[in-house]
Amino acid sequence: MLLYLMKTTYTPQDQNVLPSRRPAEGRERRLINELIESMQHPAAVISEIAVGSHFIGIRAEDSGADCVGLAATLGAGVTAEAQRLLDQLPGTPLAQAAALLKSHGAFAISLGAAALNAGLVPPPDLPDLEASRIMAEKGRHGETVLVGEFPFTDWLREQVETLHLFELRDTPRRTSPAMWDEILSRCQVLGLTGTTLITRAMAAYLQKAPQAYTIIIGPTTPLSPVLFSRGADVLAGCRVVAPGPVFDAIRKGMSFRDFKKLGVQFLAWSRPETVA
Structure with missing residues (x-):
């Protein structure tokens, strides 16, 4: 589990x-x-x-x-x-x-x-796309899993055929943890937060849903090709383009949702076709 x-x-x-x-x-x-x-x-x-x-x-x-x-x-x-x-x-x-x-x-x-x-450097000229849009497009048919509750969760639920929300807290419309492994084995799309690297679960999720189109989401996402070799299809992370304002906002305790407009660029790095 x-x-x-x-x-x-x-x-x-x-x-x-x-x-x-x-x-x-x-x-x-x-x-x-x-x-x-x-x-x-x-x-x-x-x-x-x-x-x-x-x-x-x-x-x-x-x-x-x-x-x-x-x-x-x-x-x-x-x-x-x-x-x-x-x-x-x-x-x-x-x-x-x-x-x-x-x-x-x-x-x-x-x-x-x-x-x-x-210490990681993504390729230049990556598209400026948010993960929610990619998931909405890929999840039109079949089952989509979103690991963690995001601001776009309710919107995404209206865009995809079926959304399973994996969340430990007792939040509305979350999927029972007892069903997670079974759903992971069959889902078509997996939206996986980058912070699962911090919580010691990223490798497990990637292994449990090899068939899914997998998007790793958020500012903690490592922009490394290693994750493509582990099963990721898109790394939806970010680049800090104005460190001064962003760092000031961090010190003030602002959330990412609030400080992203101060100097953060969204990036979507898709899996190269040559990666097995």
């Missing part, structure tokens, strides 16, 4: 749902290792870290290249241990910080995800 999901905005109270210590084991650890190895800027030096109640942003420099990445905190707060990490990371290479993805602590995992994303 898959247990760890995501919604678009977490609060500290949600740590009652997500365990505060989440070791990376088995296939999830192997996926993290592959993602770190795929970083184009592993040696970029961290120059700035923005921390808020909902997001972390990391900025680094590599021979003139400005490397910026985001990750959701999923409600994890800054403990004394986390503050020590924040004090130590400036001046260190992104690859070292990205290895925190294999840590046990929730905040450290999110730091690692932001560092990973800062």
Whole structure:
């Protein structure tokens, strides 16, 4: 049974749902290792870290290249241990910080995800498309699974033939967790939040729905071709084009929905035909 999901905005109270210590084991650890190895800027030096109640942003420099990445905190707060990490990371290479993805602590995992994303470079000239539109098009026929409740959930339900909402919280019209594995084995479309990497469930979802057209969604999504080799068809992530305003908004505790218009560009990277 898959247990760890995501919604678009977490609060500290949600740590009652997500365990505060989440070791990376088995296939999830192997996926993290592959993602770190795929970083184009592993040696970029961290120059700035923005921390808020909902997001972390990391900025680094590599021979003139400005490397910026985001990750959701999923409600994890800054403990004394986390503050020590924040004090130590400036001046260190992104690859070292990205290895925190294999840590046990929730905040450290999110730091690692932001560092990973800062070190990844997607191809140029990707289309500016939102995941909801792609899912609506692909889900006109058959069953669609959406992992986590998003602002577009109700709209998407009206666009697709059948929508199954996988959400741990007792929200309206969610699908019973007892049915998740069965539905995953037959669904035609899977919308999977990028934060499943943080909650240790991404590799499991990709393995359980190999037949589905799979879209990995959101600002925590690693823009790495490794995910195509694991079964993803579209990486619907983002690029930070104005780090200053975005980092200021993160520090103020703004949600992604609120700060995305300040300097974030949506990207949709489709699976190359040459990927087996």
